Amino acid sequence: MAHTNYNLIKFVRRCIYQMKREYGGSIQINILGAIDTDYETGVKSAAWTSYDIDRAVVLPVRIKREVIQTISMISANKKFVQGGTFETGTRTFIIDRRDCSALTAINNEDWIVYNDKRYEIKWIDEFEQDTAWLIIGKELEGAERNKTFPKTGSSTVNMADTATYVVTSVQTFEESANHAMTLNSNAAGTSVFPLLTANGGETFNGVVTKSGGPATTWDFGDGNDVTSNTADHTYGGAGTYSVQWDAATANLLTLNVADSGVETMTTTDEWTNLTELDINDNNVATLTTHSEWTALEKLIVSANPIGSLTTHAEWVALTDIETWTCSSLGTLVLRPEWTALEVVNVGGSGLSTVATYAAWTALREFNCQSNSLSTFTPHTEWTALTLLNVGYNSLTSLTTYGWSNLETFVCKNNTGLGTVTLWAGWSAIKHIDCGLCGLSSVTARSEWSDLEYLDISNNIITTFVTFNTWTKLKTFYAYNCGLTSLTLHPEWVAVEDIRINNNNYSTLTTSNAWTALISFKTNSCASLTSLTGQAGWTDLETFWANNCALTSVTTQSAWVVCDDIRIHNNSLNAASIDAVIIAADTAGLSNGVLNYSGNPGSADISRSGAAATAKANLISKGWTVTI
Numbered sequence: 001m002a003h004t005n006y007n008l009i010k011f012v013r014r015c016i017y018q019m020k021r022e023y024g025g026s027i028q029i030n031i032l033g034a035i036d037t038d039y040e041t042g043v044k045s046a047a048w049t050s051y052d053i054d055r056a057v058v059l060p061v062r063i064k065r066e067v068i069q070t071i072s073m074i075s076a077n078k079k080f081v082q083g084g085t086f087e088t089g090t091r092t093f094i095i096d097r098r099d100c101s102a103l104t105a106i107n108n109e110d111w112i113v114y115n116d117k118r119y120e121i122k123w124i125d126e127f128e129q130d131t132a133w134l135i136i137g138k139e140l141e142g143a144e145r146n147k148t149f150p151k152t153g154s155s156t157v158n159m160a161d162t163a164t165y166v167v168t169s170v171q172t173f174e175e176s177a178n179h180a181m182t183l184n185s186n187a188a189g190t191s192v193f194p195l196l197t198a199n200g201g202e203t204f205n206g207v208v209t210k211s212g213g214p215a216t217t218w219d220f221g222d223g224n225d226v227t228s229n230t231a232d233h234t235y236g237g238a239g240t241y242s243v244q245w246d247a248a249t250a251n252l253l254t255l256n257v258a259d260s261g262v263e264t265m266t267t268t269d270e271w272t273n274l275t276e277l278d279i280n281d282n283n284v285a286t287l288t289t290h291s292e293w294t295a296l297e298k299l300i301v302s303a304n305p306i307g308s309l310t311t312h313a314e315w316v317a318l319t320d321i322e323t324w325t326c327s328s329l330g331t332l333v334l335r336p337e338w339t340a341l342e343v344v345n346v347g348g349s350g351l352s353t354v355a356t357y358a359a360w361t362a363l364r365e366f367n368c369q370s371n372s373l374s375t376f377t378p379h380t381e382w383t384a385l386t387l388l389n390v391g392y393n394s395l396t397s398l399t400t401y402g403w404s405n406l407e408t409f410v411c412k413n414n415t416g417l418g419t420v421t422l423w424a425g426w427s428a429i430k431h432i433d434c435g436l437c438g439l440s441s442v443t444a445r446s447e448w449s450d451l452e453y454l455d456i457s458n459n460i461i462t463t464f465v466t467f468n469t470w471t472k473l474k475t476f477y478a479y480n481c482g483l484t485s486l487t488l489h490p491e492w493v494a495v496e497d498i499r500i501n502n503n504n505y506s507t508l509t510t511s512n513a514w515t516a517l518i519s520f521k522t523n524s525c526a527s528l529t530s531l532t533g534q535a536g537w538t539d540l541e542t543f544w545a546n547n548c549a550l551t552s553v554t555t556q557s558a559w560v561v562c563d564d565i566r567i568h569n570n571s572l573n574a575a576s577i578d579a580v581i582i583a584a585d586t587a588g589l590s591n592g593v594l595n596y597s598g599n600p601g602s603a604d605i606s607r608s609g610a611a612a613t614a615k616a617n618l619i620s621k622g623w624t625v626t627i
Contacts, residue, residue: 012131014541014561016057016096024055027093028113029103051103057094058114091119093135112137257282258300269293279304280322291315301326302345313337323349324367347371347389358382369393369410390414391433404428411437412455435459435477457481457499468492478503479521490514501525501544512536523547523566533559545570546595552576557583563592567599568626574601578611584623585614591622602627 033047093112112119112135119137126133217227254276257265262282269290276298279287284304291312301309302324309323311333318338322345323329329349336357343365346354351371358379365387368376373393378385380401390398391412398411402425410433411420417437424445432451434442436458444454446467455477456464462484468491475497478486483503490511499521500508506527510520512534520537521544522528528548533540535558542564545553550570555562565584567577577596584594596602604627607615618625 012127013096013098016094016127016132019057019094020055020096023057023059025058025114027053027056027058027095029053029095029100029106030111030113031103032107032109051100053095053099055099056096057092059092059094090122090136090138093119093133093137095133095135097130097132106133106135111140254278275317276300285328297340311335316340319343319362321345325349342384344368386428402426407431407450409433413437430472452494462504474516476500496539498522510534515539518542520544529571553580555580555583557586559583560587560589562587563589565593566595568595568602569598572596572599572601574607577601578607581607581611581618582614585617589621592618593624593626594618595626597626 029051031049031051033049035047091114093114106121106124108121108124110121112121118140120140121135122138123136124133125135218225252271252274255271255274256276256278258278258280259282262279262284265279265282265284265287267277267288267290269292271290272292273295274293275295277293277296278298278300280300281303284301285307287301287304287306287309289299289310289312291314293312294314295317296315297317298320299315299318300320300322302322304326305328306323306326307328307330309326309329309332311321313335314337315335316337317340319340320343321334321338321341322343323332324345325348327348327350330351332346332349332351332354334344334355334357336359339359340362341360342362344363345365345367347367348370351368351373354368354371354373354376356366356377356379358381360379361381362384363382364384366378366382366385367387367389369389370392373390373395376390376393376395376398378388378399378401382401382403384405385403386405387408388400388403388406389408389410391410391414393414394416395411395414396416396418398414398417398420400409400421400423402423404425405428406426407428408431409422409426409429410431411417412433413436415436415438417439419439419441420434420437422432422434422443422445424447426445427447428450429448430450431453432448433453433455435455439456439459439461442456442459442461442464444465444467446469448467449469450472451470452472453475454470454473455475457477457479459481461478461481464478464481464483464486466487466489468489470489471491472494473492474494476488476492476495477497477499479499480502483500483505486500486503486505486508488498488500488509488511490513492511493513494516495514496516496518498517498519501521501523503522503525504527505525506529508522508525508528508531510532513536514534515536515538517537517540519542520533520540521542522531523544524547526547526549528545529550530552531545531548531550532554533543533556535556537556538558538560540559540562543555543559543562544564544566546566546568548570550567550572553567553570553572553576555565562584565580567580577599578601580596581594584592604615615625
C-alpha cells in the first residue's frame with residue numbers, strides 16, 4: 001500500500017510558496033467542456049469554464065543561458081538569466097492545487113490568460129503527491145484561435161508576418177519510432193534548411209524576420225503548410241520529410257531554430273542582411289559562417305557539438321556571440337574589429353586560450369567559466385561591464401579594475417589564483433563568488449551597498465571584515481576558511497542563507513532582525529561554546545550547530561517550518577536538549593529531523609516529564625529523532 005509522503009508535500013509546497021512570493025501573478029484557466037455540432041451548418045460550439053487563480057508562479061520557459069554547475073554558479077550567472085533571451089510569448093506556469101480546489105484536471109485543449117494574453121497549453125505535468133501543476137503555454141497572436149483541423153490531410157493558414165500559429169498532428173505512434181526531417185533547397189530564392197531527428201512528437205520551431213515582402217510559407221512535407229514568419233510544427237508519424245520555405249535570402253534578417261532537434265545546418269553567403277542566427281540547443285556538429293554577413297549582430301550556437309567555428313573580422317556590427325557548453329569547440333577566435341561587442345558567453349567550450357581586446361568598450365557581459373584557461377586579460381576600458389565570470393578555470397593570476405557598473409564577479413574554483421583585488425569602486429556589485437581560489441586574504445568594502453551574494457568559502461583566511469552597510473545581503477558563505485573571528489550584523493535584514501561552518505571562532509552573535517533567514521549552518525566550529533537561535537527567524541528551515549563545543553544552545557518554538565535541527569556531538573546537558581525537544585514539538589511541524597546524539601545529556605534515560613512527552617509527539621508526527 002502506498003503511503004502519502006507528507007514531508008515531500010511540505011517541501012514542495014514550501015518551494016512553491018517561495019516562488020509565488022518572487023514570481024507570483026494572477027491568471028485565468030479556461031477549461032473546455034462539452035462540444036456541440038450543428039449538423040445542418042457544420043458549425044461547432046464549445047462550452048468553457050473559467051477559473052481565476054490569484055497567485056500562480058509565472059516564469060519564462062526558454063532561457064538561452066543555462067548553468068549546470070553548483071548552486072553558487074547558478075547564482076553567479078543570474079545576470080545571464082535575467083538578461084537572457086527566451087522565446088517570446090512562451091511561459092511556464094506553476095499552479096498550487098490548493099489555490100484551485102474546484103479544478104480537478106487540465107488538458108491540452110484548455111488555455112490560460114495572463115496579462116490579457118492567451119496561452120495555448122503545450123505541455124502539462126504534475127508535481128509529487130498532487131501538489132501542483134507544471135504547465136508550459138505558448139502565446140497566441142493573430143491566429144484563427146478556434147480553427148479546427150482534420151486528423152489527416154493538410155491545411156493552410158494565412159496570417160500577418162508577426163503572427164504565431166501552432167500546427168500539431170494528432171496521430172499517435174511509439175516514442176521509439178524515430179523519424180527524420182530533411183530540409184532542402186527547392187528553387188532559386190529558397191534557403192537550405194537543417195536536418196532534424198526526433199522521437200515521437202518532436203516539434204520543429206522556425207522563426208524568421210524579413211525586411212519586406214509577404215509572410216514566409218513553410219511546407220512541412222507531410223501535407224501541412226503554413227504561411228507565417230513563425231513555424232511551430234509537430235510531426236505525427238515516422239518518416240523523412242522534405243521541408244522547404246520560400247524566404248528570399250536577400251531579405252532575410254533573422255533566423256531562429258533553437259531547440260528543434262536540428263542536426264545539420266546549411267547556410268549561404270547570400271544572407272547579406274542577416275542580423276541574428278540562433279541555433280541554440282540542437283545537435284549541429286558543423287556550421288559554415290560567411291564574411292558576407294556584415295550586418296550580423298547576434299550569433300548564438302550554444303549547446304551544440306560544434307567542432308569548429310570560423311569567425312570573421314567583417315562582422316563589425318556583432319554585439320553578441322555565444323558558444324555556451326559547446327564542449328567540442330576547443331578554439332575560438334574573437335576579433336578586435338568587433339567594437340560593438342556587448343555579450344561574450346563562451347563558457348564550457350573547451351577553450352585553453354581566449355583573446356580579449358581593449359577596443360570592446362561596449363562590453364557588458366563576459367562569461368568564460370568552465371574552460372581550461374591559464375591566463376585571462378580583462379581591460380580597464382571595459383567601463384560598461386556588468387558581469388565577469390572566469391570561474392572553474394586554471395588561472396594563476398587575474399587583474400581586475402574599478403568597473404563602476406559591475407554587478408556580478410565570479411572567479412570561483414581557480415585553485416592556484418592566490419590573490420584577487422575586489423574594488424571599492426564596484427558600487428553596483430550584487431554578486432561576488434571567489435570561493436576555492438587559494439586566497440590568503442580577502443578585502444571586502446563598505447561601499448558594496450547593493451551586495452546580495454558573497455562567497456569566500458574554501459580559502460585560507462583567518463580574518464575577514466564584514467560591514468553593516470550590506471543591508472541587501474541574502475547569501476553569505478564563509479565556510480572552510482579557518483576564521484578566528486567573525487562579525488554578523490543585525491542590519492543584514494534580508495539575509496536568507498548563512499553558511500559559516502568549519503571555522504575557528506569561539507563566539508558568534510546572532511540577530512533577531514534576520515526575519516528572512518531560511519538556513520543557518522555553523523557546524524564543525526570546534527571552539528564555539530554557545531549559540532542563540534532567535535525567535536524572529538520564523539522562516540527558518542535548517543539549523544546546524546553540530547560538532548562544535550556548545551555547552552548552551554537556544555532554539556525556538558516560533559520556527560514553525562524548521563524541519564532539520566542538528567546539535568549532535570557537542571557538550572550539551574540534558575536540560576539544554578530538553579528545551580530543544582520541547583521547542584520543536586511546540587512548533588508543531590511534521591516529518592522533521594532532530595539529532596542530539598553525542599552529547600552528555602543525549603541518553604533517553606535523561607528524558608522525563610514534558611521533554612519525554614514532546615519526544616514521543618515528534619516521533620508520532622513522523623520525525624526522525626537520533627539520540
